[in-house]
Amino acid sequence: MRGRATAAAAALALVPGAALAHASQRAVLLTLPTKGFVWAAAIVVALTALLSGVTRRGPAFEARSLFSRPRLCPDGLTSWLSAAVLLLLVYAGLYGTHDPYRNPLPLWIWTVLWVGLTALQAFFGNLWRDLDPWRGPVRACRALLGRTGGMGLARLGQWPAALGFLAFAWFEIVSLSPDDPAELALIVAFYWLAIFLLAVAEGEGWLRQGEFLTVFFANVARIAPFWADYEGRRVTVKAGLPGAQVAGLPPLSGSAIAFLMLMIASVSFDGLHETYLWVAAIGLNPLDYPGRSAVMVVNTAGLLAAWAIMAGLICGAVALAVRAERVTLAQILGPLALSFLPIAAGYHVAHYLTALLTQGQYAIAALSDPLARGDDLLGLGPHWVGFGFLTDHDAVWRIWILQFAIILGAHVVAVLLSHRIAANAGLRLTPWREMPLTLLMVLYTCFGLWLLATPAIG
Amino acid sequence: MTKGLTLTPTRRTVLAGMGAATAASFFPGYTNAQSSEPIRLGFQLHRTGIGAAYGRWYERTATAALARMNAAGGIGGRPVEILFEDDGTDPARGAEVFGKLATQSNCDLVFGALFSHVVIGTAPRAAELKVPYLVCSEGHHVASGMLNRWTLQPGITDVKSQVQAMAPFVTSNLGKKVTMIFPDFAFGHDHRDYFTAACTAQGGEVIAQIAIPPTETSFTRYFPQIPAETEVIYHVMVGPAVLTFVKELGEFYGSGARPQLFGFIDSLEAVDINSAGLEFLDGSHFWEAHPRYKQADASEAETAYRAAVGVDDNGASVGDAADVATYSHMFSVWETLSVIKAGMEAAGYTGAADRQKLVEAIEAMTGFEEGEDHPQGAKTFNGKTHQAFGIQNITKVEGGRLVVAHTASVEDGMYPDEVDYTSQNF
Numbered sequence: 001m002r003g004r005a006t007a008a009a010a011a012l013a014l015v016p017g018a019a020l021a022h023a024s025q026r027a028v029l030l031t032l033p034t035k036g037f038v039w040a041a042a043i044v045v046a047l048t049a050l051l052s053g054v055t056r057r058g059p060a061f062e063a064r065s066l067f068s069r070p071r072l073c074p075d076g077l078t079s080w081l082s083a084a085v086l087l088l089l090v091y092a093g094l095y096g097t098h099d100p101y102r103n104p105l106p107l108w109i110w111t112v113l114w115v116g117l118t119a120l121q122a123f124f125g126n127l128w129r130d131l132d133p134w135r136g137p138v139r140a141c142r143a144l145l146g147r148t149g150g151m152g153l154a155r156l157g158q159w160p161a162a163l164g165f166l167a168f169a170w171f172e173i174v175s176l177s178p179d180d181p182a183e184l185a186l187i188v189a190f191y192w193l194a195i196f197l198l199a200v201a202e203g204e205g206w207l208r209q210g211e212f213l214t215v216f217f218a219n220v221a222r223i224a225p226f227w228a229d230y231e232g233r234r235v236t237v238k239a240g241l242p243g244a245q246v247a248g249l250p251p252l253s254g255s256a257i258a259f260l261m262l263m264i265a266s267v268s269f270d271g272l273h274e275t276y277l278w279v280a281a282i283g284l285n286p287l288d289y290p291g292r293s294a295v296m297v298v299n300t301a302g303l304l305a306a307w308a309i310m311a312g313l314i315c316g317a318v319a320l321a322v323r324a325e326r327v328t329l330a331q332i333l334g335p336l337a338l339s340f341l342p343i344a345a346g347y348h349v350a351h352y353l354t355a356l357l358t359q360g361q362y363a364i365a366a367l368s369d370p371l372a373r374g375d376d377l378l379g380l381g382p383h384w385v386g387f388g389f390l391t392d393h394d395a396v397w398r399i400w401i402l403q404f405a406i407i408l409g410a411h412v413v414a415v416l417l418s419h420r421i422a423a424n425a426g427l428r429l430t431p432w433r434e435m436p437l438t439l440l441m442v443l444y445t446c447f448g449l450w451l452l453a454t455p456a457i458g
Numbered sequence: 459m460t461k462g463l464t465l466t467p468t469r470r471t472v473l474a475g476m477g478a479a480t481a482a483s484f485f486p487g488y489t490n491a492q493s494s495e496p497i498r499l500g501f502q503l504h505r506t507g508i509g510a511a512y513g514r515w516y517e518r519t520a521t522a523a524l525a526r527m528n529a530a531g532g533i534g535g536r537p538v539e540i541l542f543e544d545d546g547t548d549p550a551r552g553a554e555v556f557g558k559l560a561t562q563s564n565c566d567l568v569f570g571a572l573f574s575h576v577v578i579g580t581a582p583r584a585a586e587l588k589v590p591y592l593v594c595s596e597g598h599h600v601a602s603g604m605l606n607r608w609t610l611q612p613g614i615t616d617v618k619s620q621v622q623a624m625a626p627f628v629t630s631n632l633g634k635k636v637t638m639i640f641p642d643f644a645f646g647h648d649h650r651d652y653f654t655a656a657c658t659a660q661g662g663e664v665i666a667q668i669a670i671p672p673t674e675t676s677f678t679r680y681f682p683q684i685p686a687e688t689e690v691i692y693h694v695m696v697g698p699a700v701l702t703f704v705k706e707l708g709e710f711y712g713s714g715a716r717p718q719l720f721g722f723i724d725s726l727e728a729v730d731i732n733s734a735g736l737e738f739l740d741g742s743h744f745w746e747a748h749p750r751y752k753q754a755d756a757s758e759a760e761t762a763y764r765a766a767v768g769v770d771d772n773g774a775s776v777g778d779a780a781d782v783a784t785y786s787h788m789f790s791v792w793e794t795l796s797v798i799k800a801g802m803e804a805a806g807y808t809g810a811a812d813r814q815k816l817v818e819a820i821e822a823m824t825g826f827e828e829g830e831d832h833p834q835g836a837k838t839f840n841g842k843t844h845q846a847f848g849i850q851n852i853t854k855v856e857g858g859r860l861v862v863a864h865t866a867s868v869e870d871g872m873y874p875d876e877v878d879y880t881s882q883n884f
Contacts, residue, residue, distance in 0.1 A: 026698040030675060031705055031735050099517070099542040100505055176551050179506050179544055280673045285643050287672040287697045289508050290575055291548025381777065383518070383768040387511075388780025393734040395780075455675050455698045457508050 025354060026456055028396040034453040037400075038446050041408045045445045049415045049438040053431035056423070058416045061247040063240040066226075071233050079136030086133045086192060093185025097372040100179035104370065107363040109184060110172075115352040116360065121220040122345045125227030128217035133192065134207055138199040150202040153210055157255035160198075162262055164191075164212035166307070169266035173273060174299045176292050215259055220345040222246050223413070242409070243417045246341055247424070251334025258311065260337060263344040265310040267351050269303050271451035278302070279457060289457045313440055314340065320436035325427050335425050336437075339418035343441075346410025347448050350403040354390075357399070361385045403452050411445040496537045497807075499798065500559030500568035502580065507547030509573045511728055515767075515784040516570055516594070517542060519791040522766040526830075533799045534807065541565060549579020556580045560589040566802075566810060569794050570594055572787065577609075584608040588884060590817050592798065594790035596620075598648070601845035603877025607884055610820055610844040613794030614787070615747065615837075618652050619871035623850040624720070624745055625656035627864045632718040632743065633689025634662040639680070640694045642669035649694045649722070664692075675699045681710040690718045693725070700725050701735050708738030719743065723750070723786050723853075723860075730774075730782050732858045739855050743863060746851045748834045750785040751859045763792065763833035772859075789834040796831035797823070814884050821880055838868055842878040847871050 052058045093105030100106040120127055142148070153160065171187070172178050195211050207214045221227060222245045229236045252260065272278050273295075279286040282298045292299075318336050319329045365385055368378035376382075389395035418437060422429050431438070501520055504513030524540050532538045541563050543555035552571065559565045568584070569592035571577050577595045584591035585606040593600065593611050598618045600611040628636065636657055640646030646669065654664045668683050677699075684691065695703045719742035731739065731750075750773030752764060767788070768776045775781040797820060805812055805819035821841035828836040837848035847868050853860035 027701045027729070028733070030698055030702050097542070098544070099503070100544050102542075176548065177544070177546055177554075179546070276673050276675070285672045287641055288575075288643055288645070291507060291551065292546060293548050293550030383775050383777040385514075386775055386778025386781040387514070388774065388778040388782070391729050391733060391782070392780045455673075 025390040025396055025399070026453075028391055028393055029400060029453055030455060032397065032400065034400065034449070037404050038449045038453070041404065041411070041445045041449055042442050044408060045411045045415060045442050046438060048412050049419075049434070049441065050431050052416055052419050053429065053434060053438075056419075058419050059241050061241055061244045061417070061420055063238045063244045063248075066237045066239050068234055068236045071230075071235055076136035076139055078130040079132055079134065082131045083133035083137050083192075086188070090185045090189050090192075093181040093188070096181060098181060099372070100181055101359070101362040102366055102369070102372045103181040104366050105181050105188070106179045106184055107359065107366050109188065110179065111355065111359040111363045114172075115356045116363075117217070118220055118345075118352070119349050119356065121217050121224065122349050123224055123226065125224040126218055126221035128214065128221070129230075132207065132211075132214055134196055134199055134211065135204050138196060138204045138207070141196075141200045142203070145200070147200065148203075150206065153198060153202040153206055156210070157253050158209050158215055158259045159255045160210040161212040161215040162255060162259045165216065165259065165262055165266070166303075168212060169262070169270075170300065170303060173266065173270050173303060174292070174296055176296070209256075212259075215256075216263065219260060219263060219341055220348065222249065223342045223345045223410075241413075243342060243413045246338050246417055247420050249338055252337045253334065257333060257337045260340055260344060261311040261314060262307050264340060264347065265306040266303065267344070267348050268310070268447070268451065269306040271351055271456075272306070273299050273302060274456040275451065276455040276457070286455070286457050317436040317440040321429060321434045322427065324433060325429075327425070327427070332425060332427070335421045336418060339414050339421055342410040342413040342417065343444060343448075346406050346413075350406040350410075350448070350452065353399060353403055353406075357389070358387055400453070404449060407445060407448045407452075411441055411448075415441050496539045497533050497802070498563065498565045499538060499540045499795075500556070500563060500565035501540050501542045501570040502545050502552055502555060502559070502568055502576070503542045503570060504547045504572060504576070505542070505544035507545075509547035509576075512572050512784050512787060513544075513547070515728075515788045516572065516791050519767050519788040520570060520795065522768070523792040523795045526766055527795060527799060533802050538799075545571070545576055545580075547573050547576060549575050552576040552580040553583040556583045556589075556591070557587065560587045564810070565589075566807070566813065567592065567798065567816070569798065570791060572596070572790075574599060578604070581605040581609045588813060590813055590820075592794050594787070594794055596787065596790075601840075601843040601876060603843075603879075605844075607844075607879045607882045608817060610817070612797040612820060612823070612826075612837075612839055612844075612846045613792075614790035614846065615848050615850070615871060616845055617648055618873060619845075619847055620722075620745060620747070620850055621649055621652040622656040622873060623866040623871035624852065625653060625660045625662065626870055627852050627866065628690055628692070628720055628743075629657060629660040629662035631864070632720060635685075635687055635689040636662055636664045636692050637666040637668065637684050637688040637690070637717070638664055638692045638694075639668045639670065639684075640692075641672050641696060643672055645696070646670075646694060649692075653692060670695065672697070675702060676706065677703050678706045678710060681707065684717075688717045690720055693719065693721045695725055701729070701733065704738055705735040708735075711738075721745070727784050727786060728782050730780065731855060731860060740858075741855060743852055743854050744860060746853050746860065747786040747848075748789045749851050749853055749860060749862055750782070751853075751861065753862050757828065757833070759828065759830045759833045762830055763789070767792070793826070793832050793834060793837075797826070800826075800831075817884070835865075836868065840875065842880055843875050844879050 089105045089108055092103060096103045177183060199207050223242045225242050226239050227245060229238060276286045284290065315333065318333055322332050362385060365380060368380050369375045503517055504510060520540055524538060528537055541559060543559055545552040545555050556568050559568050567590035571580060571593050572595055574595055574597040577593045577597060578599055581591060585608050588608060591609045593609060594613050595611060596614050596617055598616045599605055600609060601616050638650055640649050650667055657664055666683060666685050668680055670680060721744050723744045723746045752771040769783045770776050773783055773785045801816050801820040805815040807816055823839045825838040826832045835849040837846045839846050849868055850866040850871060851862050852864040854863040
């Protein structure tokens, strides 16, 4: 049946029909001088690299303790609460309304968690540490079973997380119906159970390297200007420039580098696959987009290629930058790759900003009407969800400026961090030698902004 | 700008939010427990994908129409419920959710799809499962005969009829020498072919056809192709570059004399006509099925419909004055639901076994009176071609509003039958 439907769709170009390609936020954005912003950002990033390289003076990336307090609740309690919420969400996904913008499960997974929590992590540190739905149950189960030790999964480093993230990215970007509440519920339940069993076997500590959400959120939280350090029963809240946590981190392992590259590649491809450039390149008419079913194979290939290209570019740029140094690529890639953390986090926040502002409204509306029966517990009033800002000139300007600031800021921090990390590693990179790395940062700044401003479907 | 999103997030609020959601999400949504035997209507909703901007308003219209219908006693005294399934604006997914609605959710019929490729991808499934499929698509594919007996379009006219109905007004009032600017694919070609034929029949002449590649985002270099003797520019650009198109056309002509402009509101559906860059459209004309701005002589039915779907006098959401509705298309959902009610009551519909009777009852209909069931206007229905024909409006941009300048009659949009579905087997 699916084949027939696809064939019918493929034949659409031959039949009469209505084209309702919608003039949306991009329509307004296309009338704004975004190209000037792209050039300006490129110049700022290049100048930052040059000045920082020449003067060898950059920010200290120091952390300041703001205050210290005792832990408010027993460790693991919030994890249990999260697991309970997840169970309810899965139940809602299976038996609730099939409308993905009224059912709480897709809204919580795709908007509250993937977009909202990521943005919070980028500012307030690793909230996921308290919210992950595995740690509490895993600890309790291991205690019940009297299990200590593991089964050797730790030797795989972050590769299980990278594979989990790849599957997740494919599900989000390529698969036919990632928003379907019932299908999502089954996948969430299966994933939770699989990770639970593996963590029971290996130990709760394995989650930090084997479970992709835990790795992802930890990576994002590392660029936060505010964060909490846990020492026994006390929590110390700290602050510092974005990147202050990164400068003191140990080098990334090979699998951790692969994971970070995938973070950047997947969100980049998520932006790219909807652009006119990509749609036209795969031989389709962007004004007559046939839907996901027609592009699953090519977009799967695109996602994988994006990962490979991203890894290749970063490895290549670092190798070229340190070619005259007495270090091997393997030695220096681990520390220097850390400087791409701000880019991964920043682009994620900028890319999903519009989704946060649109689907976020549905998430709030769903809280007001949790049974999808027309309730209004929060007193929002009728027809509360409104997308007028998407075609409002001033609002689109403000969103663009915010996205611009996030992307530019992320790349400036990345450049400064790379210098600090190189200096810490004893490298004396001149601006000329590090040119490949600078060029990559500049190019990626332009690419990230271009992705947000170029014509796109949807 | 975006109300309700002034979050001041802290660790505590995140946890509090999760706690609230724990309580709030405990019993997920059911709406169907009131009656033992409600009529269940499946809705194929463009909730995600490229049709999402339309889907949002289609869902809103369907929900409003349902509330009105149930308040008035439902269908044949039975309550009605609508089950929404997201088709992702994808034909394969469309066929899939059609099957889910028909077989798993036991819906009596499925309606609501707009995008042509979804309709064309789903219609075979409707015939296979023998479940009525009422589309709100505007495409000519129903009346052209390419679909099947189970697929009907009683709630909106098709693009061939719409385009044809414009020709008498354009040639009589705006000018006889027309230059067409359209995107170079099937949609644009339909406009080119239908309008050129209709214009010629009215004594006009299409003196230039400028096809723009679909990926084009700047148009200035095409404008010199517009012949100097052009009296009317007929434009049907769509997609994100449409504001750029209007802006550049304005820059091309400057403040000097320009031809009359005639366009289809599809280009600017859900976009404020007063958006920056659209000033050049002042004084130009648009096709609108259902005028976005409430007209001075609006009927009571029109007023009631606007209130029910939560759209203000300017065509925007009552909750967000900048959120312009897909007003020229969404009435089709409301009117299709009215046809479903009339059809089921005429057929004495009791359950799935009567699905064929329902199709036959709709085929037997000849037209719909203007009124609260059909606020867009009176229509005739051709049971053989499964297609509705109705009035079309031509509105003029005046003082930042779209004001009706002419209403084309139902007859202006009629054309010879291209199929007789009633001769086909179920």
